[in-house]
Amino acid sequence: MSERPGQGMDVSHADLRGTGTGLxxxxxTWLETVGALRAHLEGDGDPWGEEAGSMVKAAYLAVTQKALEVCEALGERQVTSGDHVHVMEANYRAAQQRGEEEATRIERAIERL
Known part of the structure; x- marks a missing residue:
């Protein structure tokens, strides 16, 4: 991707494809990591004990659950964003091909004049 002064950004098919794939x-990877963390935390059992631990348990579990939900949502949004960039790349490629076909059609029409 490059920027041309006064003309905006120049983006290639490879740029879009790479960005979509990377996202x-x-x-x-983020979703896999969150899943592994969730499994680890759930596999720890109940380490809270009877007294002081039980007072912290509810808050800890609530915060942990919310954090895992937020992290999962982030991973899902990145995957979705990647899919959307791939669609954008396909649309860009199709538009460019139509433009090239139209330019060829116009050139042929001019040659016949």
């Missing part, structure tokens, strides 16, 4: 892979 998707990052989101998938």
């Amino acid at each position: 998707g892979e990052t989101g998938t």
Whole structure:
């Protein structure tokens, strides 16, 4: 991706494809990590004990659950964003191809004049 002065950004198919793939892979990795963390935390059993631990338990579990939900949502959004960038790349490629076909059609029409 490069920027041309006064003309905005220049983006290639490879830029879009790479960005979409990177976002998707990052989101998938994030979701796998969150799943592993969730499994680890749930596998720890109940280490809280009777007195002081039980007072902390409810708050800890609530905060942990919320944090895992937020992290999962982030991973899902990255995967979705990656999918959307892939759609954008396909649309960009199709538009470019239509533009090239139209330019060729116009050139042929001019040659016949």
